[in-house]
Amino acid sequence: MTIDKIRPGGVIDPYLPVRARISRIIEENPRIRTLVLEPLEELPAANGARSTAGRSSAYQPGQFVMVSVPHCGEAPISLASSPHEPELRLSVLKVGLLTEALHRLPVGAEVGLRGPYGRPFPLADLHGRRLLFIAGGIGLAPLRSVLESCLAEPEKFGPLTLLYGSRTPADLAFGEDLARWQQSGRVDCRLTVDQGAPGWTGAVGLVTELLAELEPAPEQTSVLICGPPPMIRAVCRQTAATGIAPEQIITTLERQMKCGLGLCRHCHLDHHLVCVDGPVYTLAQLQQLEIMELG
Amino acid sequence: MSDQYLLSRDHLAPLLRRLAKEYRLVAPVRNDHGDTMFQEIANPVATVPDLESQPQNSLKDFLFPQQEHLYDYRLDDAGGYHFQPPATTTPPTLFFGVRPCDLNAVLYLDVVFLPGRRELSYRRRRENSLLIGLNCNQPFADCFCAAVNAGPFLEEGSDLQLTDLGRDFLVEVGRAGGAEIIRRWPHFFRSAPAEERNRRFQLYLEARGGFSRQVHADQAIKRLAADTLPSGVWEELATRCQDCNGCAYLCPTCTCFTIVDQPQDQHHGRRLRLWDACTATGFTAMAGGHNPVQPGKDKLRQRFRHKLELDVKKHGRPSCMGCGRCVGACFGGADILHFINLAGR
Numbered sequence: 081m082t083i084d085k086i087r088p089g090g091v092i093d094p095y096l097p098v099r100a101r102i103s104r105i106i107e108e109n110p111r112i113r114t115l116v117l118e119p120l121e122e123l124p125a126a127n128g129a130r131s132t133a134g135r136s137s138a139y140q141p142g143q144f145v146m147v148s149v150p151h152c153g154e155a156p157i158s159l160a161s162s163p164h165e166p167e168l169r170l171s172v173l174k175v176g177l178l179t180e181a182l183h184r185l186p187v188g189a190e191v192g193l194r195g196p197y198g199r200p201f202p203l204a205d206l207h208g209r210r211l212l213f214i215a216g217g218i219g220l221a222p223l224r225s226v227l228e229s230c231l232a233e234p235e236k237f238g239p240l241t242l243l244y245g246s247r248t249p250a251d252l253a254f255g256e257d258l259a260r261w262q263q264s265g266r267v268d269c270r271l272t273v274d275q276g277a278p279g280w281t282g283a284v285g286l287v288t289e290l291l292a293e294l295e296p297a298p299e300q301t302s303v304l305i306c307g308p309p310p311m312i313r314a315v316c317r318q319t320a321a322t323g324i325a326p327e328q329i330i331t332t333l334e335r336q337m338k339c340g341l342g343l344c345r346h347c348h349l350d351h352h353l354v355c356v357d358g359p360v361y362t363l364a365q366l367q368q369l370e371i372m373e374l375g
Numbered sequence: 376m377s378d379q380y381l382l383s384r385d386h387l388a389p390l391l392r393r394l395a396k397e398y399r400l401v402a403p404v405r406n407d408h409g410d411t412m413f414q415e416i417a418n419p420v421a422t423v424p425d426l427e428s429q430p431q432n433s434l435k436d437f438l439f440p441q442q443e444h445l446y447d448y449r450l451d452d453a454g455g456y457h458f459q460p461p462a463t464t465t466p467p468t469l470f471f472g473v474r475p476c477d478l479n480a481v482l483y484l485d486v487v488f489l490p491g492r493r494e495l496s497y498r499r500r501r502e503n504s505l506l507i508g509l510n511c512n513q514p515f516a517d518c519f520c521a522a523v524n525a526g527p528f529l530e531e532g533s534d535l536q537l538t539d540l541g542r543d544f545l546v547e548v549g550r551a552g553g554a555e556i557i558r559r560w561p562h563f564f565r566s567a568p569a570e571e572r573n574r575r576f577q578l579y580l581e582a583r584g585g586f587s588r589q590v591h592a593d594q595a596i597k598r599l600a601a602d603t604l605p606s607g608v609w610e611e612l613a614t615r616c617q618d619c620n621g622c623a624y625l626c627p628t629c630t631c632f633t634i635v636d637q638p639q640d641q642h643h644g645r646r647l648r649l650w651d652a653c654t655a656t657g658f659t660a661m662a663g664g665h666n667p668v669q670p671g672k673d674k675l676r677q678r679f680r681h682k683l684e685l686d687v688k689k690h691g692r693p694s695c696m697g698c699g700r701c702v703g704a705c706f707g708g709a710d711i712l713h714f715i716n717l718a719g720r
């Protein structure tokens with residue numbers, strides 16, 4: 081399931097990016113933007129089948145790509161689109177050199193992509209279950225991919241609930257998506273902000289407070305979490321306390337990564353390398369590891 | 376290793392001259408500063424290998440170099456972003472005089488880089504290399520290969536394996552490339568009589584007794600696996616480490632790396648892969664000040680766990696080969712021997 085670029089002569093070169101053009105930009109908030117990308121090269125999948133990322137099931141929700149930005153090197157970014165969507169999407173929070181450069185690129189500019197990498201969310205295991213998505217800030221990016229997949233195949237999944245936290249109302253990202261999901265009537269979207277502002281009529285407080293108001297049916301619910309480490313810690317604890325089995329609490333981790341191939345070792349975690357053994361883990365798996373998110 | 380021959384000491388130089396016509400020859404050479412380094416010998420008539428000293432560098436420098444030029448990139452005026460691998464040639468290379476620790480280190484690099492077709496450049500270089508090993512009759516001062524089963528004699532993995540018998544070298548044929556050398560240049564070799572083969576064993580026993588250090592690697596390995604290290608080991612090492620990363624760069628089996636872009640002008644640049652070190656501050660740091668490794672406490676933990684615990688679990692043997700390079704290089708007292716001693720406290 082890789083889309084490595086193949087050099088002349090049939091040699092797979094795992095580090096060689098393919099070109100992709102920015103076809104649309106959504107400014108989600110002052111620090112997060114979504115890039116809609118159009119791959120410019122046909123990508124031969126490792127199994128020999130011809131496919132183009134974004135127009136095929138060449139990737140799965142929870143996987144990421146290494147994104148090249150001119151003069152800035154590469155960074156791991158989750159695929160925020162679902163394989164059911166016609167386009168490839170990345171949502172990016174501005175935190176440093178490369179991500180700031182991504183925020184300066186105009187429509188029509190190109191980036192490089194390689195991947196997809198990592199173990200995806202175990203979607204097949206979630207069939208028939210009630211899904212509770214809990215995200216903070218940019219953490220909605222990988223969960224968006226799962227949500228869109230669920231919406232594309234509604235018969236396969238139970239009711240969908242999303243708890244989404246932002247710092248302030250102005251930080252609320254993914255507004256287009258949230259509105260669409262809410263209007264569809266298929267996702268129960270509940271938003272909260274850490275600090276309110278004039279005009280904000282929604283909830284104020286941490287996502288954990290929203291969570292406390294819900295009474296998820298522990299036998300039938302699976303939880304998917306992505307956000308900053310303190311949020312992961314608090315939400316894992318709280319959902320486990322409601323009686324949901326640790327195998328049904330699933331999160332995805334961030335680490336420094338340079339290769340995505342299980343070689344550079346920046347993402348070491350006990351005997352794991354998060355780029356190949358993760359980034360998606362169940363709480364049951366994480367409890368076997370010595371890990372800052374639970375520390 | 377089955378077939379065994381004798382190579383007269385006097386024939387070594389002529390043999391190397393022959394081989395240097397077919398291969399790029401790399402061997403330990405003492406330079407003008409008195410340092411012995413593995414380096415290319417362009418003229419084997421003028422330069423003789425130094426087989427008396429331990430080279431400061433290892434074959435890692437050649438097979439997985441400190442700086443790898445991955446691509447040139449170019450930006451065109453229409454916003455296009457193009458990557459081009461640099462033109463490369465990989466001359467067939469013969470590494471001569473490789474000590475068992477360093478040879479075992481190459482076998483470890485094979486395990487890291489060859490499976491799954493993940494690495495083009497390592498594979499290319501490795502498939503174009505021959506290894507002629509040299510057993511150690513007398514370990515060097517910091518050596519402890521016997522404690523990690525990586526020497527002082529090599530049982531398998533080289534193409535040809537030499538043991539210094541005095542007037543002759545005993546030559547054992549290992550992998551196919553070695554048999555090819557014997558087949559192509561038979562007049563350098565004569566078959567080894569039984570008593571010379573027995574001398575190899577004698578020398579091996581003497582070499583095993585020749586280590587100046589008692590190193591209880593087994594105990595450290597056991598305590599790591601059982602999570603029963605004495606308390607305070609990691610904290611002590613973290614305070615001693617001075618952040619130079621010298622251990623990782625000198626180590627023949629350290630393979631952590633980073634990938635960076637080096638802009639050349641507004642429209643051009645190079646993508647490089649560079650050695651990195653898990654001991655480096657910032658190796659795991661992320662945005663928002665999150666760092667899964669607490670530098671003040673766990674800075675060296677991954678290094679020693681990787682070598683003596685994780686690789687034992689994954690590959691069935693530690694990935695420290697006992698070459699002692701980090702011992703000689705570490706001025707803070709945070710090298711692997713120091714760890715092994717602390718672990719045994």
Ligand SMILES: Cc1cc2nc3c(=O)[nH]c(=O)nc-3n(C[C@H](O)[C@H](O)[C@H](O)COP(=O)(O)OP(=O)(O)OC[C@H]3O[C@@H](n4cnc5c(N)ncnc54)[C@H](O)[C@@H]3O)c2cc1C
Pocket residue numbers: 144154155156157158159170171172173174175176177178179180198218221222333334335336337359656657658660661662663664
């Ligand atoms: C699997 C995965 C998926 C991800 N998905 C997304 C996503 O969808 N969207 C998104 O926005 N982000 C995502 N990230 C995070 C993203 O990869 C990082 O934010 C990005 O790499 C930062 O790169 P940068 O060049 O902008 O920042 P950098 O310039 O690298 O710096 C970012 C911050 O990291 C710290 N830092 C980095 N390197 C060092 C160092 N050597 N020493 C000290 N401190 C250092 C600093 O605190 C710095 O402020 C993902 C990460 C992973 C692992």
Ligand code: SF4
Pocket residue numbers: 429474475476477510511513514515518519520521525526527528696697698699
């Ligand atoms: S560590 Fe062992 S194999 Fe390596 S140089 Fe020393 S004695 Fe020889």
Ligand code: SF4
Pocket residue numbers: 622625626627628629682694695696697698699700701702711
């Ligand atoms: S850890 Fe030290 S002794 Fe062991 S192989 Fe590396 S440099 Fe040699």
